[in-house]
Every structure is written in C-alpha cells, then in structure tokens.
Amino acid sequence: MFRSLASVDYRIWFAGALVSNIGTWMQRTAQDWIVLTQLSDHDAVAVGITMALQLGPQLLLVPLSGLVADRFDRRRTLMVTQGAMALLGAALGVVLLLGVAQLWTVYLFALLLGIASAFDAPVRQTFVSELVGGSNVANAVALNSASFNAARTMGPAVAGILVAAIGAGWVFVVNAASFAAVLTSLFFIRPSRLFRTPRPPRAKGQLLEGFRYVRGRPDLLVIFAIVFVIGTLGFNYQIFTSTMTTIEFGEGSTAFGVLTSIMAIGSVVGALVTASRDRPRIRTVVLASGGFGLAALVAAVMPTYWSFAATTICIAFCGQLIMTMANGTVQTTTSPAMRGRVMALYMAIFMGGTPIGAPIVGWVADALGPRYGLGLAAIAGFAAFALGAVWLRRRRAADLPTGALSVDDVRDELAADEAEARAA
DSSP states (O other): OOGGGGSHHHHHHHHHHHHHHHHHHHHHHHHHHHHHHTSSSSOHHHHHHHHHHHHHHHHHTHHHHHHHHHHSOHHHHHHHHHHHHHHHHHHHHHHHHTTOOOHHHHHHHHHHHHHHHHHHHHHHHHHHHHHTOGGGHHHHHHHHHHHHHHHHHHHHHHHHHHHHHHOHHHHHHHHHHHHHHHHHHHHHSOGGGSOOOOOOOOOTTHHHHHHHHHHTOHHHHHHHHHHHHHHHHTOOHHHHHHHIIIIISOOOHHHHHHHHHHHHHHHHHHHHHHHTSSSOOHHHHHHHHHHHHHHHHHHTTOOSHHHHHHHHHHHHHHHHHHHHHHHHHHHHTSOGGGHHHHHHHHHHHHHHTHHHHHHHHHHHHHHTOHHHHHHHHHHHHHHHHHHHHHHHHHHHHSOOOTTOOOHHHHHHHHHHHHHHHHHO
C-alpha cells in the first residue's frame, strides 16, 4: 500500500505537500465561509460563482497548460506556480485583515488563483511519475490523494476554530506560510534522481494533440464522460456542506469545519483502498459512481446534523474512488510524451465542469433548499453509473479485433517503454 514511500524524493514531496494541503483546505473553508456569511446574505449562488471563477481557468487554459506540463521542467514550473499561489493567499489575507474586502475582491482573487492552479494542476499530477516511475505511478497517485484528504480532515476543522477565534484573514496568511513546506521539498529533490521522459520537440499542432490522442481512446473517453457528469453536479461539496450546516441545521463556522473534516474521513479511506490495489480499473469507477448517487440521495433526507455528517463519509468514499481510480487509469495508460496534455484535459473536464454546475446547484439550493441540491448530485451519480455500465456491457459483448490492445495491454506496454527509456 505504501510502496511509493520507498523513494526518498517521493517522501520529501509527500511531507511538503501534506503541510501545504492543510493550509489549502484551511483557506478553502475560510473563503467559502466569508462569502456565505460575511460578504453575502447566505447566498449559495455567490459560493457557486466563487467556485466557478476559481475552477473555470482549468477549462479555458487546457491546451496551453497541458503543453507547459509536457514541454517545461516540471520541478521548476511547480516552484513558480506554488509561489504564485502563496503570494495570492497572503494578499487576500491582508485585504481581509484591513477590513476592505468586498465580494468582488474575493471573486478577483478566486479568478487569479484559478489561473495559477490551471498551470499547477497538470504539472503537479504528472510530476508524480517523475518521482517514482514505472509500476508505482498508480500507487503514488493514490497516496497523493490520501495526503490531500488527510489534510482535509485537519484543515477545515482548524479553519473553523480560527475563523471564530481570530478571524478569516489570518487563515489566509497561515495558508500562504504553509507553501514554504512544498517549496522547500522541491528545493531538496535532486533532479538527477527523477524519472524524466523526453520532452516533445516544437512542432505545429501540439496544442490540440492531446484532444486527438484522447479521441482515439474509447476507454479514456468514457472515464472523461463519467468525471464530467459527476464533477459538474456532484462534486460541489462546498455548497452542500455550507448550506446544509447553516440553512438546514442552523450551525456556525466550527460545525462547518468539523463537517468538512468528517467528510474527509471517507476520502482518506477511499484513497488508501485505491493504493492497496495493484492497478486502477474502470469497473471500479463505474460501481463507485452508483454508490455516490445512492449516498447523496440518502444524505438529502437525513434529519439531523450528525446523521447527515455520517452519510457524507459514504459520499466522500465513493467520490474518492472515482477520482483516484480515474486519475490512475489515465496516467498509467497514457504515453509519457502525451501525459501532461492528457492530464491537463482530464483536470479541465474534472474541475472545469464546476463553473457550469456550481451556480446551478447554488441556485437550486437557494430556490428549493440544500436537500434538492444534493438530489442533483444523486442524479449525476446514477447517470454516470448508467453511462459506464452501458460502455462496459458493449465492451464485453464486442470481441477485440485482431491486434487490438486492451487497457491492461496498453498499460503494460507503456511501463516497458518507460523502463527501456530509463535504461538508455
């Protein structure tokens, strides 16, 4: 389960990223809270717009961000993007501490942070393959998710306490300081030990090459479709947790932070389950989609804060299986030379659906109530399950033509190619 930690460079990265992720979750919690309670009158649409501005650049910049991930040195690029996000967090913290923040101010910073994240995400995802290489990539992806969600169990709870005790501005300052950990880890990682792949030479059409590659891979297309459906209407956790906490159950910032941390328990377990598997499988993604829909439906009718909190563990568990298995499948079955561009497209579909779905879910939560917003998440889960089940059935019914490769065959060939490249 923890075999990737045998790599010293991955251990360095893992430790630095864990500290930074805690700060990131603290900032996300504080940001959603001030938008919902201080800068608007419990307006779920405002939270949705903030999410859309922060995640929208993932979709708009996908051709360029993917090419950057494949073309430039990933370690150095991460130093730039992580540094930029630290500065943005510190700047917004100062604005809040000075008492001059308005809703449009948070919108602006969310957009700028989204632009930095659009370039950071595909680089950060593919950098894992340089730290471990070969058959350990899927395990490292799962452990990265476990780290991210372990931070999610701590960060929101700490943020809820700090917001109540000293104000949201200091939470942003603490997050900015936490980036020092990941920047330090990048400094100490030795470039000579990285499992690098050859960078593609300059040529015409590279910006769109990732689209053409995915179009020729039906297995990737179905994963992207599932991720888009659930990412658009299902993974709006900030809206669900904030509106259920305040509107349905009448609780404060501490309860909001605790709820987010409780939900993260399911995410951590889901990531560890994935890490224990030898390789990710599409079938697990499909089954987890159905489980996600069922869990969201049950959560929508829970009568109390604590019963709702318990069901969010199931939502997060299934959601994490979907995310980690899908991510691992994409990374381990994609040509190394194309990995950055394909992962940029994956992240754009995964995160980019939120600008469409978050305002819709926010409007439904405002107009009909938060429980109906969860109902949309349930519909998304069931739709994704149906989509994947139909594809699996057709794939099982259709015999592979002579010479065709299965997903496992593709993965094995790519692993052999990477091993030959390292030996050369």
